[in-house]
Amino acid sequence: MSVLIIADHDLGKLSPATARIVHAVAELGPIDVLVVGENAQNVASDAAQLAGVQKVLVAETASTTDTDLAIIETLAQSYRYVVQSAGSVGRDRMPALAARLDLMPVTDIIEILGPNRFVRPIYAGNALQTITDNQPRHILTVRASAFRAAATGNAATIETVESPTASVARLIATHRTESDTPDLSTAQIVVGGGIALGSAENFQLIERLAKKLNAAIGATRAAVDAGYAPNDWQVGQTGKIIAPDLYIAIGISGALQHLAGIQGAKKIVAINSDPEAPLVKLADAALIGDLFEIIPQLIDELDKAGVR
Ligand SMILES: Cc1cc2nc3c(=O)[nH]c(=O)nc-3n(C[C@H](O)[C@H](O)[C@H](O)COP(=O)(O)OP(=O)(O)OC[C@H]3O[C@@H](n4cnc5c(N)ncnc54)[C@H](O)[C@@H]3O)c2cc1C
Known part of the structure; x- marks a missing residue:
């Protein structure tokens, strides 16, 4: 049983947060990365370069919440850990996944003490909570800014995953803020x-x-x-x-x-x-x-x- 990291990406670019999550969970087991959504193919080769990744799974979808979740839910059965950064997508998606799998998510982790012991801030960061998660499988969000990025230079294998075609939702448009400054969550x-x-x-x-x-x-x-x-x-x-x-x-x-x-x-x-x-x-x-x-x-x- 190993770790499945759900990559964060946008506009065909891998978010720097994913490299940090790869480093954060390196001790938990062999790591596969799933790139799901629009432009997933473009992102896969960047994810494959991250040290510690053994396989990159690619699911090209129109990126609606239900199609993405359906793929993740199917794959999650084969992994002990499913992890995403505690950014806006992970904060939304991982609790929904946990509910589908009847598990409790552990969110906003800033330190990993062991296979089932995690530290997270509570009360607006005024206290730290250590959680022992005795569930058979773990759905986690990790605060990327608390960890260094994994090195690059790897050449993990890339596999395509079948994507469900039917969806009750349809993505009509994405409105984004244009910015040429570095990403706030990971900027130096x-x-x-x-x-x-x-x-x-x-x-x-x-x-x-x-x-x-x-x-x-x-x-x-x-x-x-x-x-x-x-x-x-x-x-x-x-x-x-x-x-x-x-x-x-x-x-x-x-x-x-x-x-x-x-x-x-x-x-x-x-x-x-x-x-x-x-x-x-x-x-x-x-x-x-x-x-x-x-x-x-x-x-x-x-x-x-x-x-x-
Ligand atoms: C539930 C809740 C959630 C909140 N979440 C957040 C949050 O996520 N992030 C957040 O930031 N706040 C949050 N707040 C608001 C927070 O409590 C403060 O009101 C806010 O952070 C104050 O912003 P400020 O420092 O810009 O303003 P102020 O507290 O008014 O401070 C202004 C500062 O500017 C200095 N100053 C004034 N003029 C000058 C000058 N000409 N040159 C140099 N210095 C000058 C003053 O000395 C003062 O220190 C939250 C509040 C609540 C109740």
């Missing part, structure tokens, strides 16, 4: 902005700095609710969980719900006018002052240093 550098930016126009300062640093853009819920930043930039308890090497938090107080999303950040730099702000106290380094003076200066200095 994130520049985050808060309500202090004051407007969507001013928020472009954050975007300019992020572009210079090849960083992803994050925002607080206050900034999102005010309409300064789109919803998918929100970081925190009800947003994305990030674990970059560097998080630059600009005009962000550090409310508990925001901190719940940045606990994995290795270094935090806060830019804030209030030296007593919780995020300033938590940060590895802080610049105290007006962000509207500091950020343009920072961008100028990066320009002078030849960072484009």
Whole structure:
């Protein structure tokens, strides 16, 4: 009995999250990866390169929830573990799969202690829970940002899996946000902005700095609710969980719900006018002052240093 990882992918590209899940579950057994959905064929060769993968299964479908789930459910019978990243698709799909198989899913795992012992954060990251899962099979979602990516250079075999043709649902259209910045959940550098930016126009300062640093853009819920930043930039308890090497938090107080999303950040730099702000106290380094003076200066200095 081995591990089946459901690959995350979009627009014919494998998400970096999948490489992290492969590394996370390496100790649990031989790993197969299932690429299911539209453009699955294009993604399979990337998945086959991940170290530790023995086989990539490809099921090309029109990617509706019921067709994808039907394939996963059929394949799941042959595996002890079925795992996907705890991103928006995995959070939706894995509990539905578990219900179909009459199993309890274990979600949002940040550490694997043994074949059936898993650690997950609860209470917005304020406590860690260790779960012993005594079920015969395990349906898991894993927080990708908590793990390193598997190496590449492998050449796993690729097999096609038959896809069901009948579906009660039909995909009509997909509306997506275009972005040329790195993926927030797996970016190495994130520049985050808060309500202090004051407007969507001013928020472009954050975007300019992020572009210079090849960083992803994050925002607080206050900034999102005010309409300064789109919803998918929100970081925190009800947003994305990030674990970059560097998080630059600009005009962000550090409310508990925001901190719940940045606990994995290795270094935090806060830019804030209030030296007593919780995020300033938590940060590895802080610049105290007006962000509207500091950020343009920072961008100028990066320009002078030849960072484009
Ligand atoms: C159920 C629930 C879920 C939530 N989920 C989330 C979540 O997922 N993510 C999230 O972020 N929040 C979340 N929140 C909201 C959270 O409680 C805070 O309200 C929010 O994070 C505050 O955002 P902020 O730091 O932008 O604003 P504020 O707390 O108002 O902080 C603004 C900061 O900017 C500084 N500042 C002001 N002007 C300047 C300037 N000119 N230069 C430099 N610094 C300046 C201030 O000193 C202050 O520290 C949630 C709340 C609830 C109740």
